[in-house]
Amino acid sequence: MIITINGQKKNINGAPDIGSILQAEGYAGKLVAVARNGEFVPRGEYANTNLNDGDQLEIVAPMQGG
């Protein structure tokens, strides 16, 4: 299936949960927050949230701001 992570399309095998995707994409241990299809997904729900074809993930971190 195809999902979009931070605007980039990715071909993914199976229907992984958000925790597995973060691990696979190199975000393990990093301070990030996630939104799926425009909705915030709390950290505690990563393992219970499986992705579907066409899902859009935003993975964000602290950045400079005014």
Added chain:
Amino acid sequence: MTRALNIGDKILAGRLFLGTAQYPSPDILRQCIEAAQPGLITVSLRRENAAGKGQKFWGILKGFNIPVLPNTAGCFTAKEAVTTAEMAREIFETNWIKLEVIADDYALAPDPVGLLYATENLIKKGFKVFPYMTEDETLAHELIDMGCDILMPWGAPIGSGRGLNNTSALKLLREKFPDITLVVDAGIGAPSHATAAMEMGYDAVLLNTAVAKAGDPVKMAAAFAKSIEAGREAYLSGIIAAQETASASTPMIDRPFWHQDYNDVILSEAPKGAKSKDLK
């Protein structure tokens, strides 16, 4: 204390709220924070890459132990702003949010309608909302009715450096809402702009570009800290009312050349050519 400001359960050590973007380098950002001693520093959320650029940035800020105020900069809808605020709350472990819902790219003007939708939603979710708003009094009423006890009207468009575009409306907000924490947010260019806001009784000033893009950002950070403190002290000290005519500051009593016989006639006011004997 002139500098301290209570917001919620926190005592902020300064009334300058400093943004963290656009500095020439992370080291200059660090020096500017040291020079400005801000009460709050603002941060944002952006897409993280696998290299972890956000982790390094956060590593610099964490060491200061200054409260952070995450923003929703760049959000053009209430929905985006609410989701961004929820992500920020988890990352920064604070329910404070500088709520920006932007109407257009050109002026980066606050969208009052989107702001109200997002504020209502976020307050229900337990956030303390710092709304970036126009200086409109009706909007201020609506936000306060929803539960905001802090308002952040713009001085001028973000990054414009124009100062306070609408001083009468800003003054009116201060007069109308004496118990609300008021912060001028955006548009500041020179320290005198910040002083003017503080002299009006504003509780704090939020700025970023004016320091980050200055010729010498570290010196400018220090200049802003002083200007904000000066404005605050002036406000607390009671600024005299302006008047149309002069009022001598040096006492007239015991001035030299004064004579009882003159009966308060001042020589300089006498007709041209008059001698003192003529005035007797």
